[in-house]
Amino acid sequence: MAFSSDAVVHHPASLCFRPSLPRNRWNALLTVVVAVFSSIAVLPLVLVLGYVLFKGGSLISAELLTELPPPPGLDGGGIGNAILGTTIVTLVASLIAIPVGVGGGVYLAEYSRSGWFAQFVRFGTNVLSGVPSIICGVFIYGLIVSTRFFFGQSYSAMAGGVALSVLMLPTVIKTTDEALKLVPRELRLGAMGLGASQFVTITRITLPTAFTPIATGVVLGIARAAGETAPLIFTALFSPFWPEGLFNPIATMSVLIFNFAIMPYEAQNALAWAASFVLVLMILLANLFARWVARFTRV
Amino acid sequence: MTSTLTATQTCLSLEDVSIRYWNTEAVRGVHLAVPRHKVTAFIGPSGCGKSTVLRSLNRMNDLIEGCTLSGRVVFDGQDLYAKTVDPVEVRRRIGMVFQKPNPFPKTIYDNIAFGARINGYTGDMDELVERSLRKAALWDETKDKLSESGYALSGGQQQRLCIARTIAIDPEVILMDEPCSALDPISTLKIEEMIHELKNSYTIVIVTHNMQQAVRVSDMTGFFNVNTFSDRDAKVGCLEEFADTQTIFNSPQQKATQDYVSGRFG
Amino acid sequence: MVPMAAGARPELFTQRRRPLWELLIDRGFQKLVVLLASVVGLVLVGILFTVLGGSTEAIGRFGLGFLTTSNWDPIAEQYGAFTAIYGTVVSSLLALLIAVPLGVGTAIFLTENIIPLPIRQVLGVMVELLAAIPSVVLGLWAIFVMEPFLRPFLELLHTSLGWMPFFSTVPMGPGMAPAILILVVTVLPIITAISRDSLQQVPTELRQAAYGIGTTRWEAILQVILPAAVSGITGGVMLALGRAMGETMAVTMIIGNSNNFTLSLLAPGNTIASMLANQFGEADGFQVSALMYAALVLMLLTLVVNVLAQWIVRRLSLKYA
Ligand SMILES: Nc1ncnc2c1ncn2[C@@H]1O[C@H](COP(=O)(O)OP(=O)(O)OP(=O)(O)O)[C@@H](O)[C@H]1O
Ligand SMILES: [Mg+2]
Numbered sequence: 058m059a060f061s062s063d064a065v066v067h068h069p070a071s072l073c074f075r076p077s078l079p080r081n082r083w084n085a086l087l088t089v090v091v092a093v094f095s096s097i098a099v100l101p102l103v104l105v106l107g108y109v110l111f112k113g114g115s116l117i118s119a120e121l122l123t124e125l126p127p128p129p130g131l132d133g134g135g136i137g138n139a140i141l142g143t144t145i146v147t148l149v150a151s152l153i154a155i156p157v158g159v160g161g162g163v164y165l166a167e168y169s170r171s172g173w174f175a176q177f178v179r180f181g182t183n184v185l186s187g188v189p190s191i192i193c194g195v196f197i198y199g200l201i202v203s204t205r206f207f208f209g210q211s212y213s214a215m216a217g218g219v220a221l222s223v224l225m226l227p228t229v230i231k232t233t234d235e236a237l238k239l240v241p242r243e244l245r246l247g248a249m250g251l252g253a254s255q256f257v258t259i260t261r262i263t264l265p266t267a268f269t270p271i272a273t274g275v276v277l278g279i280a281r282a283a284g285e286t287a288p289l290i291f292t293a294l295f296s297p298f299w300p301e302g303l304f305n306p307i308a309t310m311s312v313l314i315f316n317f318a319i320m321p322y323e324a325q326n327a328l329a330w331a332a333s334f335v336l337v338l339m340i341l342l343a344n345l346f347a348r349w350v351a352r353f354t355r356v
Numbered sequence: 357m358t359s360t361l362t363a364t365q366t367c368l369s370l371e372d373v374s375i376r377y378w379n380t381e382a383v384r385g386v387h388l389a390v391p392r393h394k395v396t397a398f399i400g401p402s403g404c405g406k407s408t409v410l411r412s413l414n415r416m417n418d419l420i421e422g423c424t425l426s427g428r429v430v431f432d433g434q435d436l437y438a439k440t441v442d443p444v445e446v447r448r449r450i451g452m453v454f455q456k457p458n459p460f461p462k463t464i465y466d467n468i469a470f471g472a473r474i475n476g477y478t479g480d481m482d483e484l485v486e487r488s489l490r491k492a493a494l495w496d497e498t499k500d501k502l503s504e505s506g507y508a509l510s511g512g513q514q515q516r517l518c519i520a521r522t523i524a525i526d527p528e529v530i531l532m533d534e535p536c537s538a539l540d541p542i543s544t545l546k547i548e549e550m551i552h553e554l555k556n557s558y559t560i561v562i563v564t565h566n567m568q569q570a571v572r573v574s575d576m577t578g579f580f581n582v583n584t585f586s587d588r589d590a591k592v593g594c595l596e597e598f599a600d601t602q603t604i605f606n607s608p609q610q611k612a613t614q615d616y617v618s619g620r621f622g
Numbered sequence: 623m624v625p626m627a628a629g630a631r632p633e634l635f636t637q638r639r640r641p642l643w644e645l646l647i648d649r650g651f652q653k654l655v656v657l658l659a660s661v662v663g664l665v666l667v668g669i670l671f672t673v674l675g676g677s678t679e680a681i682g683r684f685g686l687g688f689l690t691t692s693n694w695d696p697i698a699e700q701y702g703a704f705t706a707i708y709g710t711v712v713s714s715l716l717a718l719l720i721a722v723p724l725g726v727g728t729a730i731f732l733t734e735n736i737i738p739l740p741i742r743q744v745l746g747v748m749v750e751l752l753a754a755i756p757s758v759v760l761g762l763w764a765i766f767v768m769e770p771f772l773r774p775f776l777e778l779l780h781t782s783l784g785w786m787p788f789f790s791t792v793p794m795g796p797g798m799a800p801a802i803l804i805l806v807v808t809v810l811p812i813i814t815a816i817s818r819d820s821l822q823q824v825p826t827e828l829r830q831a832a833y834g835i836g837t838t839r840w841e842a843i844l845q846v847i848l849p850a851a852v853s854g855i856t857g858g859v860m861l862a863l864g865r866a867m868g869e870t871m872a873v874t875m876i877i878g879n880s881n882n883f884t885l886s887l888l889a890p891g892n893t894i895a896s897m898l899a900n901q902f903g904e905a906d907g908f909q910v911s912a913l914m915y916a917a918l919v920l921m922l923l924t925l926v927v928n929v930l931a932q933w934i935v936r937r938l939s940l941k942y943a
Contacts, residue, residue: 080838080841081838083838083840084838084839084840087840087843088736088839088840090727091727091728091730091731091736092731092736092737094723094724094727094728094731095727095728095731095732095745097724098724098725098728098749098752098810098814099745099748099749099752101752101760101807101810102748102749102751102752102755103748104763104767105752105755105759105760105763106755108763108766108767109759109763156658157658157661160654160655160657160658160659161655161658161659161661161662163655164655164656164658164659165659167655168652168655168656169659170421171421174656174659174660177663178659178660178662178663181662181663181666182662183928183932184666184925184928184929185662185665185666187861187864187865187868187924187925187927187928188669188868188921188924189867189868189869189870189895189920189921189924190868190870191868191870191895191898191899191917191920192669192673192868192917192920192921193669194898194902195672195673195676195898195902195913195914195917196665196668196669196672196673198902199672199673199675199676199914200668200672203910223665226661226662226665227662230659230662241458243454243456243458244458244460244461245419246416246419246452246454246458247454247458247459247460247518247521248460248470249416249419249447250414250416250447250451250452250453250454250522250531251447251448251451251470251471251474251475251521251522251525252444252445252446252447252448252449252451252471252474252475252525253444253447253470253471253474254444254474254640254644254645254647254648255648255651255652256647256648256651256652257474257648259651261470261474262460265461266461277754280754281754283756284754284755284756284757284758284759285756286756286757286758286870286871287870287871287895287899290899290902290903291902291903294903311756311758311871314758314759314761314762315758315761315871315874315875318758318761318762318765318766318875319765319875326766329762330762333758333759333762336756336759337755337756337759340754340755340756341751341754344750344751344754442640442645444640444648445638445639445640448638448640449638475638476638476641
């Protein structure tokens with residue numbers, strides 16, 4: 058060993074790669090380490106997806122998608138009400154969060170100057186995006202559920218939708234703000250130089266130009282909200298029945314998974330897997346859709 | 357002064373205009389009268405405030421945070437910076453063409469129709485598009501692809517499209533900030549020819565770094581320079597001399613102007 | 623000709639003089655977006671007041687003792703959140719301890735061209751998709767797949783290292799250890815994504831400079847590229863810490879929800895978030911106030927971590943600008 062290292066010092070002419078050099082050994086070792094780490098990192102996705110597709114997918118049938126869940130302990134039934142409920146609650150959340158969030162993003166990107174209000178909104182958006190989702194649930198519980206805000210109703214689809222919208226809001230604001238910032242300033246100046254008001258510039262030039270990235274971000278935000286559980290468990294609660302309007306408790310897939318997973322009945326556990334399948338499929342499709350939309354950047 | 361100034365009407369006049377960005381004064385004490393239906397060129401070294409003054413003529417500076425103006429800019433007998441004046445209306449009558457071509461992400465047709473529509477144009481839109489493109493010497497190149505994106509054009513064509521889009525709103529004044537600096541000589545020539553045509557119906561103010569261009573296209577020339585005033589350390593832009601283009605380039609009154617136009621500057 | 627054109631102008635361009643309705647729309651739109659932007663502030667203030675208001679009763683009764691005692695007894699109306707606070711902090715920190723090397727390593731693997739680009743892109747998309755899996759689904763998977771699979775290993779840990787307080791109980795199912803592992807799964811995509819962005823933003827010149835003086839790949843990574851990306855990576859780690867502390871569903875489903883304090887990671891435990899998820903729906907009266915107090919603690923913890931994250935990013939990015 059001592060001899061060979063001497064040889065290296067005295068005969069540096071050879072440019073051949075020598076794997077035995079310490080630095081090359083380290084190099085190889087660290088490369089193997091990160092390769093292993095990466096495999097570990099993708100392993101959960103593969104396993105979770107595999108199990109959900111395998112255990113949930115095998116249960117999918119027309120009845121499953123259209124029937125009500127069975128009473129505890131009984132077999133059969135489906136998750137029709139939860140599928141409908143998730144759609145309703147997510148829709149309510151989107152109808153609130155998208156206009157408010159896009160408006161807030163437009164304010165940040167187009168109107169805000171360096172005053173305290175703009176900084177406050179920016180900081181507030183960051184803080185809000187870090188607020189744990191369960192706290193959103195607690196907030197809406199205190200604000201809407203316990204005060205019986207909607208026509209004396211406590212738990213309701215509406216309360217769940219509002220809770221989800223609180224969660225979506227910072228995502229939509231940031232998405233809009235960042236997308237609008239990518240629009241070249243010259244375009245705005247060009248419109249203003251023709252005598253366009255700021256309203257016309259924003260609605261006819263800037264927002265349409267930034268439509269694709271905003272749409273991508275919003276679709277991803279909706280997909281995330283659809284899978285959220287924590288803000289719903291004590292706002293929308295759950296219901297074994299079909300949705301009874303916006304002001305009554307409503308079943309959602311995510312709460313169904315939670316409730317049924319911890320029940321000691323096989324039939325319920327199976328429905329939890331089936332609901333996971335539907336939910337994951339919806340979310341994956343939304344993700345693929347968003348990636349696909351993102352390719353169409355407007356010229 | 358020559359007879360041209362007295363013989364024609366003044367379109368825009370600046371009276372003791374100073375402009376600052378936050379606390380830094382960018383230009384100070386500009387007095388200037390832009391004659392109607394003439395081409396006025398602004399020349400001067402980089403950073404002397406040509407663009408700043410140009411933008412102040414249609415209140416584009418309002419869009420820059422921290423930019424404030426003192427003095428008066430009078431257009432049509434009105435102070436453009438009076439409280440009651442709507443900057444949007446100002447820009448409908450004083451259009452602007454920018455240094456970098458900036459077509460909208462729309463079709464060529466819509467690029468031109470956009471401005472006309474927001475100005476409430478009631479006439480025949482197809483006819484207006486054709487007329488504007490013809491005036492901008494772009495009709496022959498684009499008549500077959502009006503529904504293609506404005507980005508499908510070359511840089512020079514894009515700039516002419518931007519000029520066409522400004523012509524389409526039929527403003528009284530067109531401001532151009534170095535409109536040819538990103539273009540090749542042939543496109544530049546086309547635009548210069550166009551400016552010659554346009555001055556029959558419009559008042560044009562153009563900023564240029566190209567002195568031959570100023571000589572070729574303009575009737576009046578303003579030379580801006582950076583000076584150090586006794587009360588400030590920083591350099592402040594000011595209007596050194598404003599006169600007939602012939603006078604500025606052949607027999608300027610100021611030494612600085614003489615040095616600059618003969619290339620002995622700096 | 624010219625005067626005629628000038629005379630024709632007002633007829634054709636009917637809105638050369640801006641009509642009042644247009645002015646009103648313009649002003650109204652501006653007011654509207656300011657109003658919409660202030661919703662963020664209203665929501666934040668609302669959250670603070672709701673949680674603070676709801677917890678005043680419990681704060682008045684227990685004071686700071688709430689943070690250091692660990693008996694949670696709804697019947698005797700005695701509440702102390704130490705177990706949950708301890709569980710929140712310990713589970714997130716241990717999860718980060720595992721997730722940071724994994725995430726940063728993966729990010730390096732995905733940015734330095736060790737393997738061909740198409741494979742890297744696929745791996746990158748997979749990590750991003752992992753972030754899209756709802757945490758309740760991860761919880762379901764943890765209950766039925768991960769925990770049963772893990773139990774023999776945890777038992778082995780107990781039999782061989784049971785003398786240490788951390789492994790002193792027999793693993794019986796749900797517990798702290800599986801909760802920590804599922805937390806790793808939830809924060810891994812965040813750390814990987816942010817580290818990857820930070821590494822990609824390291825200027826190419828810097829890499830070339832390093833390789834140009836004859837460093838090996840890993841000398842360049844460890845001594846030049848990682849230090850240049852450290853602000854972003856640290857920010858990402860702090861964000862992940864905030865996320866881990868607030869993570870609710872997956873943890874709730876697998877942690878066991880026990881308020882008995884124990885050092886053992888193999889025993890059931892609790893976090894503030896899982897305690898809220900489990901008890902809030904059925905709680906009434908004074909218990910709600912105690913839970914609100916716990917929610918306040920969680921909010922402050924995550925707030926501190928998030929503000930610290932932004933501060934660190936600013937401090938470090940100044941240093942390495
Ligand atoms: N948005 C701005 N914020 C702050 N200062 C500015 C801004 N725009 C211009 N300035 C300053 O005002 C001064 C004049 O700038 P201006 O752009 O008007 O010069 P210019 O004569 O057009 O130069 P150039 O020939 O390079 O275009 C410069 O010192 C510049 O730094
Ligand atoms: Mg300029």
